Amino acid sequence: MNMLHTINKSPFENSTASSCLKLCTKDSSILFIEDGVISVMKSTKFSETIENALKEFKMYVLKPDLEARGLPLNNVIEGVEIVGYEEFVDLTTEHKTVQSWL
């Protein structure tokens, strides 16, 4: 598989998530971690961006970071896969390269 992108910033704080979505190629995967998990919640002003991007990219979100922030798992946008640390490791090994956006 091609590239795994990790996003660790809130989409409301800066343009990291938006920039990643604009620059990553179609066969990329995106994993949302830390404050980045806010990006994939339903009914926010950023939700539509993610919903549209899901047509092109495979997306994952790290469960422990959702739980830490009290963000309900059932409020994650459908199509975004909820993963744990073990799958995080698998994703990094399955992809050719990892781009850690800051």
Place this chain on the structure above:
Amino acid sequence: MSDEQIVKKFMYVNRKSPYGTIYALESLEVVLISAAFDQDVSLTFTDDGVYQLMKNQQTDGIGMKNFSSTYSALGDYEIKKIFIDKESLDERGLSLSDLQELVWEDEDEDYAEKSSINLVSRAELSEIMNQQDVVLSF
């Protein structure tokens, strides 16, 4: 005259999500320390700061200290003016019911518990912020 206590209006503005950065925890610690100085203290939660008060925070998985329960002690420190920006909640698909309740006890009314939380519009928040003597941003 020299003994007279000067009371200033302090507002702490919280704009960041918890755990991703240290700002939320640092703000809370500064607020609790400042409570010892008998000032007129208020807290504002706006932008991603509203996430600090989310219910059901469980930090075992990320190995960090869960400080969310500490907010409920604010009332005991006589901090009973908490302003929450309604537009920030709306933009994030949240409502007050997603946040923990914060109360203070009114000793003049047999220690009745009263809510510390004030849901305000940006226009109202702007006005309240403008009335402060000191504004500290986190």
